[in-house]
Amino acid sequence: MRTENKIDMKTKRKKIESKILTNEEKLVALRIMTTTRKTDYKIMNLLKQGKSYFHMSAAGHEAIQVAIGMQMDPGVDWAFPYYRDLAFLLSIGVDLNDIFLHMLAKGSDPMTGGRQMPNHWGSKKLNIPTQSSPTGTQFLQAVGVALANRKKGNDSVTYVSSGEGTTSEGEFYEAINWASREKLPVVFVIENNKLAISVPVESQNGGKQNSVAQMMSGFENLLSVEVDGTDFEESFTVARKAFEYARRGKGPVLIEAHVVRLASHSSSDDQRKYRTKESIEADLAKDPIEKLKKILLAENVTDKKSISEMEKKIDKEINSAAEFALQQEEPKAETAERFILDESGKRDRLEYEKSKPAGNPIVLVDAINHALHEELEANEKIYMFGEDVADKKGGVFTSTKGLSTKFGEERVFNSPLAEASIAGVSIGMALTGLKPCVEIQFGDYIWPAFMQMRDELVTYRYRSNNQFSAPVVFRVAIGGYIHGGLFHSQNIEGFFSHIPGLLIAYPSNAADAKGLLKTSLRLNDPVLFLEHKGLYRQSYASSPEPDDKYLLPFGKANIVVEGEDLSVITYGAMVHESNFAIRKLKEEGYSIELIDIRTINPLDEKTIYNSVKKTGKAIVIHEDTLTAGFGAEITARITDSCFQYLDGPVKRVAAKDAFIPYHPNLEKEILPNRDKIYNELKELLLY
Numbered sequence: 001m002r003t004e005n006k007i008d009m010k011t012k013r014k015k016i017e018s019k020i021l022t023n024e025e026k027l028v029a030l031r032i033m034t035t036t037r038k039t040d041y042k043i044m045n046l047l048k049q050g051k052s053y054f055h056m057s058a059a060g061h062e063a064i065q066v067a068i069g070m071q072m073d074p075g076v077d078w079a080f081p082y083y084r085d086l087a088f089l090l091s092i093g094v095d096l097n098d099i100f101l102h103m104l105a106k107g108s109d110p111m112t113g114g115r116q117m118p119n120h121w122g123s124k125k126l127n128i129p130t131q132s133s134p135t136g137t138q139f140l141q142a143v144g145v146a147l148a149n150r151k152k153g154n155d156s157v158t159y160v161s162s163g164e165g166t167t168s169e170g171e172f173y174e175a176i177n178w179a180s181r182e183k184l185p186v187v188f189v190i191e192n193n194k195l196a197i198s199v200p201v202e203s204q205n206g207g208k209q210n211s212v213a214q215m216m217s218g219f220e221n222l223l224s225v226e227v228d229g230t231d232f233e234e235s236f237t238v239a240r241k242a243f244e245y246a247r248r249g250k251g252p253v254l255i256e257a258h259v260v261r262l263a264s265h266s267s268s269d270d271q272r273k274y275r276t277k278e279s280i281e282a283d284l285a286k287d288p289i290e291k292l293k294k295i296l297l298a299e300n301v302t303d304k305k306s307i308s309e310m311e312k313k314i315d316k317e318i319n320s321a322a323e324f325a326l327q328q329e330e331p332k333a334e335t336a337e338r339f340i341l342d343e344s345g346k347r348d349r350l351e352y353e354k355s356k357p358a359g360n361p362i363v364l365v366d367a368i369n370h371a372l373h374e375e376l377e378a379n380e381k382i383y384m385f386g387e388d389v390a391d392k393k394g395g396v397f398t399s400t401k402g403l404s405t406k407f408g409e410e411r412v413f414n415s416p417l418a419e420a421s422i423a424g425v426s427i428g429m430a431l432t433g434l435k436p437c438v439e440i441q442f443g444d445y446i447w448p449a450f451m452q453m454r455d456e457l458v459t460y461r462y463r464s465n466n467q468f469s470a471p472v473v474f475r476v477a478i479g480g481y482i483h484g485g486l487f488h489s490q491n492i493e494g495f496f497s498h499i500p501g502l503l504i505a506y507p508s509n510a511a512d513a514k515g516l517l518k519t520s521l522r523l524n525d526p527v528l529f530l531e532h533k534g535l536y537r538q539s540y541a542s543s544p545e546p547d548d549k550y551l552l553p554f555g556k557a558n559i560v561v562e563g564e565d566l567s568v569i570t571y572g573a574m575v576h577e578s579n580f581a582i583r584k585l586k587e588e589g590y591s592i593e594l595i596d597i598r599t600i601n602p603l604d605e606k607t608i609y610n611s612v613k614k615t616g617k618a619i620v621i622h623e624d625t626l627t628a629g630f631g632a633e634i635t636a637r638i639t640d641s642c643f644q645y646l647d648g649p650v651k652r653v654a655a656k657d658a659f660i661p662y663h664p665n666l667e668k669e670i671l672p673n674r675d676k677i678y679n680e681l682k683e684l685l686l687y
């Protein structure tokens with residue numbers, strides 16, 4: 001249902017340009033703030049009646065939120081509000097019905113379809129990517145959105161908010177750093193209520209007088225300001241200046257709005273357990289709604305009777321929105337697994353293997369480089385960034401050589417040395433419809449990006465009920481045998497294979513690498529593309545180059561060698577090590593089938609099972625450590641599906657459960673190799 005909360009945009013723009021806040025705007029603000037407070041009360045009542053399970057209140061934060069909302073151009077600007085931002089949402093036109101549908105987790109909840117807890121806001125039409133729960137991940141995505149909009153030539157500002165506790169997260173600094181380095185129009189608003197659940201700001205923040213704004217004052221281009229966020233007029237003035245600064249292209253803004261927390265942290269919390277009565281009462285005396293009412297009465301902008309009439313009207317609107325939502329259907333159980341991946345069918349519609357790789361022999365790293373050249377040429381939405389990827393270096397392994405020279409540094413550029421930034425910014429860019437392809441220089445250093453990948457990248461489609469998605473391609477150099485221990489040799493697929501919603505490729509040769517990377521760049525899902533450093537220039541991993549149309553499907557294994565006695569299931573560098581062992585055993589009269597799975601998600605179970613049913617024996621081989629490696633998964637599935645065909649135990653060969661040391665004598669002890677594989681194969685053959 002429509003409310004009168006939203007101010008007419010044309011009027012709003014005109015008024016903002018004039019310097020004076022009008023009485024009409026002040027009354028609209030009071031109305032939205034009151035609607036917010038009363039909505040919070042209503043939801044708390046529904047919770048007490050057992051009709052909802054969770055709630056977080058905006059009480060005490062309303063004034064700054066409405067002041068910000070009034071500067072926004074809804075549907076043009078982008079917003080990453082946080083869980084307390086109900087007043088912000090109402091001020092940019094989110095419908096009360098939608099708020100209640102979301103808070104009651106109904107099937108038609110337009111924000112998450114009942115998939116997330118309440119207070120996880122989102123709106124496709126208002127450019128609000130459905131938020132998640134980790135505090136602080138939103139900052140870098142906001143930077144990514146701002147970067148994408150600048151690259152697209154869109155004149156829009158991105159708003160992002162959090163509480164002051166969240167500014168202790170490293171990604172906050174990374175986001176301010178990136179936004180400042182490129183003068184991006186991002187308005188960061190920190191709603192400082194002096195508490196992060198129970199932790200007071202003094203225990204949180206090392207800035208002068210615990211001020212976030214002062215702490216960040218060293219960044220060039222960043223306009224950093226503090227404001228009494230309980231004072232609507234003051235907040236409006238600061239917010240207007242902030243948006244003007246950002247819209248004029250001067251850079252990002254950080255507003256630290258001092259607010260009060262008038263309720264417990266959430267409905268699961270009781271602040272009386274850790275706050276004094278005096279502190280709670282002191283906050284109540286600063287109630288932003290009471291403050292604004294007092295001013296409007298003193299200025300004769302309104303009177304008590306009109307306020308009371310307004311409140312009654314709001315009560316009616318809220319009750320009718322709640323009633324409407326209560327009558328709607330609950331989410332259907334059969335939808336619980338939908339939208340983990342893209343369901344548009346695009347993956348099936350691509351034309352695969354139209355030709356056979358028949359060009360000049362090419363090494364794996366050059367095949368990757370050529371795939372990137374071809375796809376950047378074919379699709380202007382692709383943007384490529386990471387550490388050292390731009391020329392003249394062109395990547396520490398030269399996989400991106402020549403790309404920035406050919407396509408310009410607008411499309412291929414160096415990121416700051418910060419993996420969470422690479423991930424978060426790429427996700428933000430993808431949310432706007434661009435297709436980022438990013439490089440993580442070494443798999444060993446992907447971990448700062450892990451939160452963004454596990455909780456953000458892969459959950460966007462699911463958590464927004466298919467409204468937003470982030471189909472970023474992460475190229476990552478991984479693997480040992482290159483004198484890189486301890487920290488340039490890790491395999492990471494075991495960790496990532498556990499994540500739903502992430503496609504994973506791990507090619508073993510140049511042609512597969514080119515075909516799979518080109519496919520990755522055309523899919524609507526996020527992809528982890530693993531590149532083995534030891535294979536980059538290895539002659540036995542080279543192959544005739546496929547042409548520019550060549551796409552390889554995910555989920556199609558390659559039978560490298562056909563055989564009858566035993567099935568070897570492997571991928572990456574182990575395809576070659578296994579093949580050396582298999583050739584030796586062939587000379588001894590054994591016939592062994594070698595399967596390169598090529599992609600970890602999806603896994604081509606059919607090819608594996610057909611092979612095992614034929615040979616009756618299976619061994620799974622990978623370079624990653626043994627315990628909970630991906631081999632354990634393949635082994636379990638074979639046991640599950642082929643048990644009656646097996647003539648022996650399903651065996652595994654993998655790295656020892658250790659770190660990968662530097663010296664070759666030590667490394668050899670830990671990693672699998674052709675000799676170890678030979679011995680294991682022989683043992684299983686003789687079983």
Ligand SMILES: Cc1ncc(C[n+]2csc(CCOP(=O)(O)OP(=O)(O)O)c2C)c(N)n1
Pocket residue numbers: 084133134135136162163164165166167191193195196197265
């Ligand atoms: C990364 C992460 N760590 C911990 C939490 C649990 N958590 C949720 S809200 C919160 C406090 C946030 O405080 P602040 O940023 O000051 O915002 P406020 O709730 O006070 O508005 C915590 C610790 C979380 N959601 N995400």
